[in-house]
Amino acid sequence: MNFSLARASLIAEADLVGIAGERAVCDPRGVLYFPDLRLLAVSDLHLEKGSSLARRGALIPPYDTGATLLRLQAVISDYQPSIMISLGDSFHDGGGAERMHASFRERLEALMSGRDWFWVAGNHDPEAPADLPGETVRELAIGSLLFRHEPSKERVEGEIAGHLHPCARIVQRGRSVRRRCFAGDGGRMIMPAFGAYTGSLNVLDRAYAGLFRLDTLMAYMLGADRIFAISRSMLRPG
Amino acid sequence: MFPGTPLIRLGAARRSTFSHRGRREERSPFVPIFLGVRAPSRYLWRVTEQPRLAEQNATVALPEPFIRWFGEKGWSPRAHQIELLAKAQAGQSVLLIAPTGAGKTLAGFLPSLTELANRPRRRPGQAHRGIHTLYISPLKALAVDIERNLGKPVEEIGLPVTIETRTGDTPSHKRQRQKLVPPDILLTTPEQLALLIAAPDARRFFEDLRYVVLDELHSLVTSKRGHLLALGLARLRSYVPGLQTIGLSATVAEPDELRRWLVGQNPPGTMAGLITVAGGAKPDISILDSEQHVPWSGHSARYAIPEIYEAIKRHRTTILFVNTRSQAELLFQELWRANEDSLPIALHHGSLDVGQRRRVEKAMGENALRAIVATSTLDLGIDWGDVDLVVHVGAPKGASRLAQRIGRANHRMDEPSKAILIPANRFEVLECRAALDANYLGAQDTPPLINGALDVLSQHVLGVACGAPFHPDHLFEEVRSAAPYAGLARETFDRVVDFVATGGYALKNYERYARIRKTIGGLWRVSHPRIAQQYRLNVGTIVEMPELNIRYVRQGRGMAGRGGPVLGKVEEYFAETLRPGDNFLFAGKVLRFEGIRENECVVSNGAGANIIVPSYAGGKFPLSTYLADQVRGMLADSNRWQALPEQVADWLRLQKEKSVLPKRGDLLVETFPRGNRHYMVAYPFEGRLAHQTLGMLLTRRLERANARPLGFVATDYSLAVWALDDMAALFRAKKPSLAALFDEDMLGDDLEAWLNDSWMLKRTFRTCAVIAGLIEKRFPGQEKSGRQVTVSADLIYDVLRSHEPDHILLQATRTDAAAGLLDVSRLAEMLSRVRGRIMHKHLEQISPLAVPIMLEIGKESVNGGANESLLMEAADLVEEAMGQR
Numbered sequence A: 001m002n003f004s005l006a007r008a009s010l011i012a013e014a015d016l017v018g019i020a021g022e023r024a025v026c027d028p029r030g031v032l033y034f035p036d037l038r039l040l041a042v043s044d045l046h047l048e049k050g051s052s053l054a055r056r057g058a059l060i061p062p063y064d065t066g067a068t069l070l071r072l073q074a075v076i077s078d079y080q081p082s083i084m085i086s087l088g089d090s091f092h093d094g095g096g097a098e099r100m101h102a103s104f105r106e107r108l109e110a111l112m113s114g115r116d117w118f119w120v121a122g123n124h125d126p127e128a129p130a131d132l133p134g135e136t137v138r139e140l141a142i143g144s145l146l147f148r149h150e151p152s153k154e155r156v157e158g159e160i161a162g163h164l165h166p167c168a169r170i171v172q173r174g175r176s177v178r179r180r181c182f183a184g185d186g187g188r189m190i191m192p193a194f195g196a197y198t199g200s201l202n203v204l205d206r207a208y209a210g211l212f213r214l215d216t217l218m219a220y221m222l223g224a225d226r227i228f229a230i231s232r233s234m235l236r237p238g
Numbered sequence B: 001m002f003p004g005t006p007l008i009r010l011g012a013a014r015r016s017t018f019s020h021r022g023r024r025e026e027r028s029p030f031v032p033i034f035l036g037v038r039a040p041s042r043y044l045w046r047v048t049e050q051p052r053l054a055e056q057n058a059t060v061a062l063p064e065p066f067i068r069w070f071g072e073k074g075w076s077p078r079a080h081q082i083e084l085l086a087k088a089q090a091g092q093s094v095l096l097i098a099p100t101g102a103g104k105t106l107a108g109f110l111p112s113l114t115e116l117a118n119r120p121r122r123r124p125g126q127a128h129r130g131i132h133t134l135y136i137s138p139l140k141a142l143a144v145d146i147e148r149n150l151g152k153p154v155e156e157i158g159l160p161v162t163i164e165t166r167t168g169d170t171p172s173h174k175r176q177r178q179k180l181v182p183p184d185i186l187l188t189t190p191e192q193l194a195l196l197i198a199a200p201d202a203r204r205f206f207e208d209l210r211y212v213v214l215d216e217l218h219s220l221v222t223s224k225r226g227h228l229l230a231l232g233l234a235r236l237r238s239y240v241p242g243l244q245t246i247g248l249s250a251t252v253a254e255p256d257e258l259r260r261w262l263v264g265q266n267p268p269g270t271m272a273g274l275i276t277v278a279g280g281a282k283p284d285i286s287i288l289d290s291e292q293h294v295p296w297s298g299h300s301a302r303y304a305i306p307e308i309y310e311a312i313k314r315h316r317t318t319i320l321f322v323n324t325r326s327q328a329e330l331l332f333q334e335l336w337r338a339n340e341d342s343l344p345i346a347l348h349h350g351s352l353d354v355g356q357r358r359r360v361e362k363a364m365g366e367n368a369l370r371a372i373v374a375t376s377t378l379d380l381g382i383d384w385g386d387v388d389l390v391v392h393v394g395a396p397k398g399a400s401r402l403a404q405r406i407g408r409a410n411h412r413m414d415e416p417s418k419a420i421l422i423p424a425n426r427f428e429v430l431e432c433r434a435a436l437d438a439n440y441l442g443a444q445d446t447p448p449l450i451n452g453a454l455d456v457l458s459q460h461v462l463g464v465a466c467g468a469p470f471h472p473d474h475l476f477e478e479v480r481s482a483a484p485y486a487g488l489a490r491e492t493f494d495r496v497v498d499f500v501a502t503g504g505y506a507l508k509n510y511e512r513y514a515r516i517r518k519t520i521g522g523l524w525r526v527s528h529p530r531i532a533q534q535y536r537l538n539v540g541t542i543v544e545m546p547e548l549n550i551r552y553v554r555q556g557r558g559m560a561g562r563g564g565p566v567l568g569k570v571e572e573y574f575a576e577t578l579r580p581g582d583n584f585l586f587a588g589k590v591l592r593f594e595g596i597r598e599n600e601c602v603v604s605n606g607a608g609a610n611i612i613v614p615s616y617a618g619g620k621f622p623l624s625t626y627l628a629d630q631v632r633g634m635l636a637d638s639n640r641w642q643a644l645p646e647q648v649a650d651w652l653r654l655q656k657e658k659s660v661l662p663k664r665g666d667l668l669v670e671t672f673p674r675g676n677r678h679y680m681v682a683y684p685f686e687g688r689l690a691h692q693t694l695g696m697l698l699t700r701r702l703e704r705a706n707a708r709p710l711g712f713v714a715t716d717y718s719l720a721v722w723a724l725d726d727m728a729a730l731f732r733a734k735k736p737s738l739a740a741l742f743d744e745d746m747l748g749d750d751l752e753a754w755l756n757d758s759w760m761l762k763r764t765f766r767t768c769a770v771i772a773g774l775i776e777k778r779f780p781g782q783e784k785s786g787r788q789v790t791v792s793a794d795l796i797y798d799v800l801r802s803h804e805p806d807h808i809l810l811q812a813t814r815t816d817a818a819a820g821l822l823d824v825s826r827l828a829e830m831l832s833r834v835r836g837r838i839m840h841k842h843l844e845q846i847s848p849l850a851v852p853i854m855l856e857i858g859k860e861s862v863n864g865g866a867n868e869s870l871l872m873e874a875a876d877l878v879e880e881a882m883g884q885r
Helices: A002-010 A049-054 A064-079 A102-112 B012-021 B064-073 B079-089 B104-118 B140-157 B172-180 B190-197 B224-239 B255-261 B302-314 B325-338 B354-365 B399-406 B426-441 B454-467 B472-480 B490-502 B529-538 B625-636 B638-643 B646-658 B688-704 B727-732 B749-757 B759-771 B787-803 B808-820 B824-833 B848-856 B866-882
Strands: A016-019 A022-026 A032-034 A039-042 A083-086 A116-120 A135-137 A139-142 A145-148 A159-161 A166-172 A175-184 A218-222 A227-231 B094-097 B133-136 B163-166 B185-188 B211-214 B244-249 B273-276 B284-287 B318-321 B345-348 B371-374 B389-393 B418-422 B516-518 B524-526 B547-552 B566-571 B583-586 B589-597 B600-605 B667-674 B677-682 B709-714 B719-723 B838-842
Touching: A039 A064, A049 A064, A064 A102, A064 B787, A116 A139, A116 A145, A166 A218, A166 B866, A175 A227, A175 B866, A227 B866, B064 B104, B064 B140, B079 B094, B079 B104, B079 B244, B079 B273, B094 B104, B094 B255, B104 B133, B104 B140, B104 B185, B104 B211, B104 B244, B133 B190, B140 B163, B140 B185, B163 B172, B185 B190, B190 B224, B190 B454, B211 B224, B224 B454, B224 B472, B244 B255, B255 B273, B284 B426, B302 B318, B302 B325, B302 B389, B302 B418, B325 B345, B325 B371, B325 B583, B345 B354, B389 B399, B399 B418, B399 B426, B418 B426, B426 B625, B426 B646, B454 B472, B454 B490, B454 B524, B454 B529, B454 B759, B454 B808, B472 B490, B490 B516, B490 B808, B524 B529, B547 B589, B566 B583, B625 B638, B638 B646, B646 B848, B667 B727, B667 B848, B677 B727, B677 B848, B688 B709, B688 B719, B688 B749, B688 B824, B719 B848, B727 B838, B759 B787, B759 B808, B787 B808, B808 B824
Parallel strands: A039 A083, A083 A116, A116 A135, A145 A159, B094 B244, B094 B273, B133 B185, B133 B211, B163 B185, B211 B244, B284 B418, B318 B371, B318 B389, B345 B371, B389 B418, B547 B600, B667 B838
Antiparallel strands: A016 A022, A022 A032, A032 A039, A139 A145, A166 A175, A175 A218, A218 A227, B516 B524, B547 B566, B583 B589, B589 B600, B667 B677, B677 B719, B709 B719
16 A cells, blocks of 8 residues: 555646546656556657767767666656556667666666566667567557557547657746656647657657647646646747 | 848948949948958068167077068067077077067067078978978967968068968868978967877978967967967977977966976976067056946946047047947947947957958958957957057956057057046946056956866877877876976876776776777777767867857748848857847847747847847956955045046945945945845955855855845845845844855855756866867757757766766866856955955945945846746746636
């Protein structure tokens, strides 16, 4: 019962958003939790991005995998999901899982044990990660929800996707604030990228054209310890 | 079709001068001036009152053609030129300190030219000789200027000397040819030297090098460019041990620092010879004693416009110096409004399009302008026509800076320069007075040189490896011979090499991706030719803020408009706060913001009342320590108030009556209630940067003391903090006492904690990471905007800080931030100086001295947790509009 208590304290009714009839929590740390399904989704971990760039001569700090796993560990221990979905681009490239330091692999495996873990294939990692448990799938349908990496061109009710790394920008009192965000219109939700080295793309960019009903589009911007729900009319490009 | 950017505005009377522009000008009052060849400088070779050559030092060998040439012209070399030649011919390196117009450039080149004149001609079939003299200047334009000015006499004397420039603009076929057939004299920049050193044939290219002439040395040595150059020089000395350097500099506070800089520091403390030319006639400087009311605060000096305009009318050519680009835009706009006689007045600052700047410079050289509004981009020694008046708007911030700027007027040493200072507010009146006194006394307050930066060293180490494999022991000795790195520890050097090789992380994950590897013989060499290519693209220490080009389109076309001219650049963060339809001031013109398209900020003609002036990061000089002390001295001594304008003296008298004026070494802190808040105003006079840092730290402490501080604002002179609780009561109850609040220990944990989350540190980290080669430089068109780099630099910073806080790049970042952005050392000095000397005055109401800073409140916002509250506001607005979700 401890688990459910922990979860209950995390979820206030006001923080719940509806996606195709399912209730979900947009967590300010960038994960999506469905309390009724005990399902936690995370997108675009881009593990081993540091070593991927290092191979090409940019020796950026090799701590991104560690940092990402640490944050993942925190949300998993808070929500204790029975189903975990990593929504694609879990590794920055096909060789990422192989390159991963043994200590990180152990930590990842510890997080995976005791729950159903799905690797959704992404464009960076179309194949199953080498030597790791969990099931690799193209897409995954649960109830009225459909989890896939790239959002489909046509409108699909209940689609949860990643890939685009959405962020949003507002200007208030002459100052600009840009944050990663969840982007949703009540029917579809695009998740922010979770990885420590992932950049982001404004939800008003061309790449999102046709994905959302513009009248109900909201950006759920990630704050330090809460989500800020901002309607489309207040968002700025760039 | 030219859209009429009024960079230079010409009245009807002048328009005929530019009739080659055709029909366009009949419809537009704005006439562009196009670039041509600048007339040779007047001051390079000039008649002087010096003794004739025959009376000069007999040990100097001035070849016959020179003597004949001087004779033909009826000229004679100056004493310091001959003295420098004598020292150089005796094998010495030399620092020449001379004011503008003293013929420094000729002096610098005389040793090279005389030696080249005596050199036997190259026989056909003999191998080409390498570079004989390398000339390095901070500005490309200066190198080009010198090429022209040196070419003429070389031709007239009939010297067999080739002179060429090599800058970022030099076409690649010319660069390749220069490698095969080097000129005798190569004029270039510090970045180009770094590139030449990183080439595999560097040693051969430089093996005949005799002299390195360093122009405007005082401005080169204070930056990271100076560090890179110092390392480059050390490299050159290792190729050619007998290499001589000749430094040309304006007057500086510590000549010995520059003398050490010029020569190898083995043994430490070795110095180049010194020749100092005394200043010419005393400048004639006055402070505008305005009939108008001098404002309490602000920087526009709008009150003085009619008087400035009258001064312009009374003189042939006027340079108006301001401290920031925003001020330049405002002043230009105001002057244009007052310009009833349609005088040709131009604007010049670093954000304007290069072509436009060149046109202004050309017009200036041809004496086609009556006035030019300029920022520090004009500080350096390019020749500027017949300027007979310098107007300095706003306080000069430093006595040396003022002296250099005033030197722009009248390039003739023996005639007095004329200058008027225009204080923009009352504190600036005090500052101008102090600067004026200092200039008469000849005081110098150029900043002391700082230790060589580690990010620059990293770049250099990789560059050296790109040129040839190196042994770490040898390179360490070489690096330590460069003055900025004379104190470098071996351990730090080894960490830098480790950083260059594999990133220098505690987690040894990248061995297989190493950029340089140690070979069996103990030499480090580049692991892959690709590394050298990458290095060449990223060389240099100037990292620009992400900027957008301003693209002008016809009005009414909105974002659909295309193809207009580029007017210049604005910083991206400014453009991002604009809304389509907003009007802002740029290049002296009101522009309407249409939107951002890729790396361009699209604008059209604007109008309207609410005009925004872009703010630019940097460019604000803090008040120099020396001048701050002078201002404090003036406040404390009522006898000196007689020299001040009556209204300002009255203001100080009133302060003395209502509150108190601090003694020279004391710190005055006033407290008073106002509205439903409590205010604390301190007057340290230590400059805006140090005050901002102090404000940030004081509010943290007051928060802990439950005083519930709400914000603070800092100027060059004072600092105001406001809170919900009565701070005076807290001080009286010693919870904490004022002395405890201002205790130096705030520079420990508080500083560390605040610094780590500060956006300033992230920005500094980005610069360090680019210079050190961790992140690649951006190039135009390569990416949509600077965002990708900015974000990833921020992300890298966050990850590195939490996982390896002692990483060498973070150390370099903290050092930079402490010196540049935060002025920590100055704050530390101040806190230690005022210990036991803080004077608290509690008042029932605001004091006269506090008025200026109280007027600043609300103009500047304070960073902090504020971003979250902005989001909160936006989210609340949504909820309000949409009802409860």
